[in-house]
Amino acid sequence: DAKTTQPPSMDCAEGRAANLPCNHSTISGNEYVYWYRQIHSQGPQYIIHGLKNNETNEMASLIITEDRKSSTLILPHATLRDTAVYYCIVRASNTGNQFYFGTGTSLTVIP
Amino acid sequence: DTAVSQTPKYLVTQMGNDKSIKCEQNLGHDTMYWYKQDSKKFLKIMFSYNNKELIINETVPNRFSPKSPDKAHLNLHINSLELGDSAVYFCASSPPAGYNEQFFGPGTRLTVL
Numbered sequence: 001d002a003k004t005t006q007p008p009s010m011d012c013a014e015g016r017a018a019n020l021p022c023n024h025s026t027i028s029g030n031e032y033v034y035w036y037r038q039i040h041s042q043g044p045q046y047i048i049h050g051l052k053n054n055e056t057n058e059m060a061s062l063i064i065t066e067d068r069k070s071s072t073l074i075l076p077h078a079t080l081r082d083t084a085v086y087y088c089i090v091r092a093s094n095t096g097n098q099f100y101f102g103t104g105t106s107l108t109v110i111p
Numbered sequence: 112d113t114a115v116s117q118t119p120k121y122l123v124t125q126m127g128n129d130k131s132i133k134c135e136q137n138l139g140h141d142t143m144y145w146y147k148q149d150s151k152k153f154l155k156i157m158f159s160y161n162n163k164e165l166i167i168n169e170t171v172p173n174r175f176s177p178k179s180p181d182k183a184h185l186n187l188h189i190n191s192l193e194l195g196d197s198a199v200y201f202c203a204s205s206p207p208a209g210y211n212e213q214f215f216g217p218g219t220r221l222t223v224l
Contacts, residue, residue, distance in 0.1 A: 043115075043201050043215030044154065085152070099213060101146075101154035 004088045009106040012082075018075040020105050022088030025069040030092045033064060034099065035073045037084040044087065044101070047073065078109045114138050115216035117202050123222045124192055132187045132219045134202030143185035144203040144213065145177060154201070160185055189221075197223045 005023040012018040024033065035047040048055055048062045050071075055062045061074040075082055087104040115136045124130055136143065142161040148154045158177045159166045165177065174190045189196060202216040 038154075041218070043203070043218055044213075045215070046212040049212075087154075100156065103153070 004090055004102050006086075006088050006102065006105045008103065009108070011108050011110055012075075012078045014080060014109050014111050015077055018078040018082065018107060018109070020073040020075075020086050020088075020107065021070065022072070023070045024088070024090045027068050027090050028092065031090045032092070033062065033068075033071050034089045034091060035060070035062065036087045036089065036099070036101070037082075038087070038104070039081075039084040047086075078107075080109050080111065083107060083109045115202055115204055115214050117200075117216040117219050119219060120217065121220050121222075123224065125224055126192055126194060128192050129188070129190045130192060130221070131189070132200055132202075132221070134185050134187070134216060135183055136202075136204040136214070136216075137183065138204060138206075138214060140204040140206050140214070141182065142205050143179070144205075145185065145187050146201040146203065146215075148199045148201065148218070150198070157187075157200075158185075192223045194223050197221055 032049050032051050034049040036044040037047055038044045048057055048060050050062045050064055062071060064071045085104040085106050087101050089099050091099060118133045122130060142159060144159045145157040146154050147157050157168050157171050160177055160179055162182060176188045178186045178188055199218045199220050201218045203213040205213045
């Protein structure tokens, strides 16, 4: 699975959009980009995933660059409950289903 | 009606003891996992298991063994506990191979004294 690089921490004002970047310059053609988050003392929670196209669901949007070497997770209106560590993971869908979590970005939403 | 549950939530024990952590999922999923999150917050896969195949992370000591009495349960047995085993252990599950989302349990905080 390709390695990802994320900033260790970010702050965001409550109600504003939180944009979390992720670099995955060695991503392969069959690897998807996944985002999970982990709120303090809880298990990780799936947010969104994509292959090439931008994706949106009720939690977030995922923007993947055309060359697929980087992506951005967007939380459109951050709330205090969005304070968490956000993990960007790239994985091929046929690799035994394990997710390899990196260090993630610790997002703090400020009132 | 928790989807993935683990017991106990906290476990404190002495070095050298043998302990088990239980995991149950009521989602009807075929595949279950164990992850370990150490003090530096790195989350690492330990095992993935379905009724056909056990995949073991090669870095996991053989003191750790998953036991699955049925499809809804994957328990983690740990023999001869060591100080370095102190961590939070997460169980997770997902539908058959290739599915994109894993559902995690609340974690078990193991402290070895």
